[in-house]
Amino acid sequence: MNEKRDVGAQVLAWWRTSLSARTQSENEDERASRASQTAARALSAKLRRGVFPAVLFEPETQGLRKQLGLRDNELKRFSYLLNLLGEIREHDPRPLAELLRGTGSEPVLSHMRFRQLVTADDDKRAALLRRAVRLVGGRCNVARLAWDMIVWNEQTRIRWCLDYFDASISEGKAG
Numbered sequence: 001m002n003e004k005r006d007v008g009a010q011v012l013a014w015w016r017t018s019l020s021a022r023t024q025s026e027n028e029d030e031r032a033s034r035a036s037q038t039a040a041r042a043l044s045a046k047l048r049r050g051v052f053p054a055v056l057f058e059p060e061t062q063g064l065r066k067q068l069g070l071r072d073n074e075l076k077r078f079s080y081l082l083n084l085l086g087e088i089r090e091h092d093p094r095p096l097a098e099l100l101r102g103t104g105s106e107p108v109l110s111h112m113r114f115r116q117l118v119t120a121d122d123d124k125r126a127a128l129l130r131r132a133v134r135l136v137g138g139r140c141n142v143a144r145l146a147w148d149m150i151v152w153n154e155q156t157r158i159r160w161c162l163d164y165f166d167a168s169i170s171e172g173k174a175g
Helices: 004-018 030-049 061-069 072-087 096-101 113-119 120-137 142-151 155-166
Strands: none
Touching: 004 072, 004 096, 030 072, 030 096, 061 072, 061 113, 072 120, 072 142, 096 120, 096 155, 113 120, 142 155
């Protein structure tokens, strides 16, 4: 698999090309825009409803899979990522865990549910992440979420906790 930045950047570029058009406003070429929106909406619906391994059979996803150079043992997590990408409506520079923290005294996602999310197995975490993306209005950092979904490990859990609880660590310690 490629480096962290490459995976995130490649997924974000694919998302922008394949899915973000479904929420874009009209532009000067209205007919092309409508066709692009229709195709993006159809793909988004397929990804949201798709299950492993069927979601991998979508032709639009095969280029991304090949580009990322995923191994066989990473395909299930990739399919969960595809499900999530179908839910995301807007790229936000902030990581999902930070968005779940919210801005007021009450978090968007409770501490208990956040703990369930970061400690869950892959299957349960995928469902909880879909719910979390909906709670923040379908927006998050697509590139960061893509990397996290593919490599989810103890370091990822720690970074999510730090993002959620507004803590910071130096890149040297996190990397």
